[in-house]
Amino acid sequence: MPASYFPAPAEYLRVLPEIVLTLFGVAILFFEAVLSEARKRIFPPLAAAGLGAALAGSILAYGSPGAAFHGMILVDGFATFFRVLVIVVGLLAVFASSEYLRRENHPGGEFYALILFSVAGQSVMASANELIVIFIGLEISSIASYILAGYLRDDPRNSEAALKYFLLGSFATAFLLYGVAWIYGLTGSTNLEAIRRALSGGGAPPLMLTGAAAALMFVGFGFKISAAPFQIWAPDVYQGAPAPVSAFLSVGPKAAAFAILIRTYQTAFGPVAGDWQPLVWACALATMVVGNFAAIQQSNIKRMLAYSSIAHAGYVLIAVAAASQIGAAAAMFYLAAYAFTNFGAFAVVTHVARKGERYVKIDDFAGLAQRQPAMAAMLTIFLLSLIGVPLTGGFCGKFYIFKAALDSNLVWLTVLGLLNSAVAAYYYLRVLVVMYMKDADGPAEPLPAAGTGMKLAVYGSAAATLLLGIFPGLVLEFASRAALK
Amino acid sequence: MTLLDAVLFLPLIGFAALLLIPKQSSRGAALILSLLVFIVSLGLIGPYWFANPSGYVFTTDAVWINSPPIRYHVGLDGLSLWLVLLTTLLTPISVAVSWKYIDHRVKEFYAFLMLLEFGLIGVFVALDLFLFYVFWEICLVPMYFLIGIWGHERRIYAAVKFFLYTMAGSVLMLAAIIYLYNRAGTFDYVAILSQIETGRLAFPPRVEMLLFLAFFVSFAIKVPLFPLHTWLPDAHVEAPTAGSVMLASVMLKMGTYGLLRYCVPLFPDAARSSAPWVAALAITGIIYGALVALVQPNMKKLVAYSSVSHLGFVVLGIFSFTQQGLDGAVYQMLNHGISTGALFILVGYLYERRHSLEIAAYGGVATPAPNLSAVFLITTLASIGLPSLNNFVGEYLVLQGAAAAHFTWTAFAALGVILSACYMLWLYQRAFFGKASEGVAHHVYDLTGREWAAIVPLIALMVWMGTFTQSFLPPIRAQNARILESARRLKTERVQNLVPEAIRAR
Amino acid sequence: MPPLPAVIHGPAPLSWYLILSAVLFALGAAGFLFRRNIITVFMSIELMLNAVNLSFIAFSYKLGRNDGHIFSFFVMVVAAAEAAVGLAIILTVFKNRQTLEIDEVSSLKN
Amino acid sequence: MNFLILSLIKAAVVAFVLMTTLAYLQWIERKVIAHIQLRVGPRRVGPHGLLQPLADVIKLLTKEDLLPSHVNKVFYFLAPFIAVFFALIAISVIPFGTEVNLGPVHTAMQLTDLNIGVLFILGLSGMGVYGVALAGWASNNKYALLGGLRSSAQMISYELPTALAIAAPLLMLNTLSFRQLVEAQSGYYLGFIPRWTIFQGPVPQLVSFILFGIAAFAETNRVPFDLPEAENELVAGFHTEYSSMKFAAFFMAEYANMVTVSCVATLLFLGGWQPLWPAQYGSNFLPTAMFLAGAALCFYHGFHPARSFDRITLPAAGVVFLGIAVVFLIPPVAAVLLPLFWFAAKVGFILFVYIWVRGTLPRFRYDQLMRFAWTFMFPVAVANLFLTGLAVALS
């Protein structure tokens, strides 16, 4: 018998959020089987409690930073930032979906369990320090997302969204894996630090091959963050998936995917940064342009928000292209601000859509400012943040990103990015226009007031958006300290 | 916490308060709040009244965001003083003129008006580039809603066009601001300016020109300078009266203020080398605006194009790089704010009566409404620059400054003055003289008490500014002298200044 | 290039394995892009994963460590999970639309 | 090259024995079922119907090979081939006994000893389902399709408990090579209780054995789990459209699977060729004694014949038995044959149970079958594996 390996207690502590999330997920599945229908109302609070515990867990884990399980994961500020972010997004998703699920007569506990599992996967991604763990975390998050996207399985839109998400997601995974295989073959390791050492040493493998491998991996990541030209799935998925799920998908998995993208490219491929920068540069530009110009033509608000989320991925890619610590910090901040903003926008859409998601045209928002001024005001905040108007998180995010890009002398990318954000204003304004400046055609169907969960999600997101816009220092300082060198 | 902070944040508090109070009392509350702001802001004259301070007064410099170091740095100088006062004056007037005109979603209207005031004051007092940009963008939102919700038929088109034009311009400025920060290590305007003046911060000509252009385009859109002006007529025509007033009187000044505050001192070489081009554009704008105004059948559009023409003078004055030119430009900014604001208010009065902006729908208004006609006449005369009224002083100074720089410029610009007399007087003739038609006679009534209250301060100011120039000019002159001083030194000089310093450092 | 018989009788160069892997991967990608049947498309992905596994094993041989075997083991597990979920999704799609043609599953448009 | 020739010879021998076994297994099944049902069974062809298998083979070979017009030809031909190929190839890793050391020949009684033999068997059994499923689909016949569907679902479902049941003894014995598995089961507790896994500590694998047995019935599509070919529901299930040799191939595959599964059960749980009790208590003489008893029985009935031809056949059989009994006494030969005997005896016993169950139990309903797999077999197997693992880890 070889010597056995028993992890130290601190190593368990470093995966505490994942453990907590999994346990709560399993508990929900268990209760789903044993509880009567009437008692199933406890699932949203239970899931929220689980996420809250995981939040506490991730902060506890940050108390003893370091690597665990043979360097498979690395708990540092960067990991904790993204862990907290994805967990909070999960929390918002739980709040926003309880009402929705009841409305659609699908109040199953599996939904919440899947959210928890998906968040657990994203949390793994946030802290992963090894390509295989990254891959598995990514798959946990993705597969749970595929299911969530098709959760209302009798709705053709849902199943179509799930199918496209699934097929293209798996396709991307294959590319990612092929890249991992090559990195493994070239450097002899899948640990990010070890890869970095192998690439920076004198006996580094030929750059052409490393570049090919990194490019293959970028295809995989690019799909997950919906970067052009790998963005084709995003509109269909966000449009077809249940609205709260779209909200979740457009921020949580994306943030986690950016986390691994940044970690991989800055840690492992840091020594060859100059060689992948142009690739990311071009990709960022294409992503912004594709997202913004396609969004202009949309009449369905979910689809419009989908394209807009593509465009926003482009902005974050600018920060990635900067390949600097400031860039990483800017990307982190932007993702946080974007997460609340976009989630909030989708949450309002969820609320307005009503049963069966009949009201998802932009025109269906006509007169919302009269019918529910509070909701309209919240959506206004989110849209202004998406445009990048000052005093919202979106503005500060954009500001930091462009600052980071200029720091790295990406002048033209900055200018093009800024022009893009001006173009983007157009389609967000259209929503504001119909909300405030048009009246609903004919007697609009009464719009019930939002429930507690929905209010929590929307107001919480709005508060966070404003907070990040007015006092960005709180988050940014942590991000700057936590960002990878 | 200085008086300036109070003036700046009172409108924001008003905005929040208006959102919270019940609908029916929002009108009164808005009036009281805006008057309060105005009264408080009068205190800002204090230092200039008793002394003639150089530099900034009422400064507050506090940390807002640690990293990157963004500061809440505000202060007042001769340039911003009158613009702030103009803002605080026109806000209560806007509240008053909207009293009847705005009949739906009243509360939101006034709330947006207060928010707009907040943003405008902020733009004029910010001394941190980031803070300036924040206020700059904040102004967009309420104005967008003011036009979009309470405007006329094509309001949405106009609102979106307005937003996108300004947004597109300002993003380039943002890039330039960030670039400046990356080079200077600070967003603080004062610090950056001193770095540039001492030559510690110097750019290669090409870079400086690009930075200048980034700022310039953004400001030029706002001004609006000739080829970038197309949003303005739409926005003016579609906006409600109060929106037009704020837009014409104050928001356009954001552009010229920016040119004077940022473009010229920060990038003096680029500004100087591009001056002929800018002047050419400005003159084109003057003549083009006047010519187009001449043929407008729509009153508001006419006034809007006249704004293009008038602001051409301002730009021309700034880019003449002479003391008189600059003084005239600033004075003309204020004049235009007063007289065009009054014109829009009066056109609004007419619209409230007749529900039409077409000049053809009027005619003979003088008969049923003699007081209105009289007031309109004074305003018209002010606008065309009749001596002893305000515009005359500004235009004269500008022309004088321009003549000192380039006599040809003056020749062309003077053409604009003549044309302005043509279109304004022709407008007056068509609308007010002649036989009153059935519709005019039936609908048009004379000024009411509230309307008097709103227009009298402006009329008074027209006269005051036209006759007692010295009440206003000294702070402006002092500030302009400083701007010219810092813009005068050419880069070569600055670099030479730097050399001994560098040797000493070694 | 040594004479052909020697090539055939001797040990196979490692690069052959890697090239085979690349060929299969490219075939899978081509299948994904050009086939219209959803299940065939899905199987093309599986082919790509298999190709990746071959690379892992071949690299493992080169490095003299069995990490690659473990990676491909994980890949299999993931593929199994993907297959379960993916086929379930395909079932729901078929139930809703009675077709497996990918071009006909395109109701989501602007 | 010695290795190659030897392997060829071994392969030929194993193939011959296997084929014969398969053929006669069917005869035995018919006989046993007949006796369970108080019938006589085949007795026309040859003495006691002993030549019946031969006759069946001839019949199947000479029958017209029908090719239904609506089938998918490629897969229709391929399916039986796949089924029989994977069924037969599995035998290659099964060891039948210890080593043969006769003169110049030194070899294991096994075609090949893989160190992953158990996994090999699992893998092949997983492949076997293709034959059935494809046959069902290619036949383009709804009964066949249903049979094919049922069989693939059933086999996937039962593969899980099978694998879990197999994993438990593997945990204890710590190897995947069949030969080492059997060697790890040698020896006795207290001198007489064999250390077979069903008896071996720390957790006797009786539960695993039963689970494996049940799952094996399902894996081989045998009663009571013969849903894929349930005659009264599906006409004949997946092989409805098959006739002549292709039908025979499926038949052969089924019996070969039975044999393989029985062999695996023997090797994993019943100690392979390890005798039931130690040699010092005379286990080596059991075959001799048995064959002597058989000879005695034959002679007795030969002299008191029930039918006229018994007068010749039974004494002849008696003489053969006597001969075999003697062979078991020749030391070098016995060393080879004794393990073989024990192995065959255990496999034969399990095969007998197969037939016995078929004669006794009715068929499940399909949903019962699936529910049984997922709600009973699977949890029990997991619990069993968990317990075993815990015990192994603690001991």
Added chain:
Amino acid sequence: MDSILFLIFAAIAVGCGLNLVLQTHPISSALSLVGVMGSLAVLYLLLGGEFIAMAQLIVYAGAIMVLFIFVIMLLNAGGERRGRKRLWAPWAGAPMVAAIIGIGAYLIQRAAPRTAEVTFGAFQHGNPSDIGTNLFENYVLPFEITSILILIAIVGAIVLARKEIE
């Protein structure tokens, strides 16, 4: 010998792979894929991966692909219809695939030193025991979190595919 075996099974794998892509009926494609997997399993054996070869047969060929076949049979999906608009696909696709393969092969030829050759039996760490040791020592965390993945897959399959009981 190694080369011959490689060439044989590589040829089978590529043939089956091509068949997978070219066949119009999903069942044919599925069986081709099984063929690829089988021949890959043999190649794994040549590379010394005994455990992984068997896992390939058990997990991939024996479970995953059976599931595929099961679903294809269940849906009784017919062959692909040939749409007119897709006629360009093979013409564009074949050169593209060839080009990608060519580039890949070139890169690989440069990557792998000519001395790296595969001899059967030279790699000794592919047995289950070594793999298990490495798996449960170094890769215990990924192994454990994979269980979440499997749980998700189970839940997902149930959520999406179960029949409504009401």
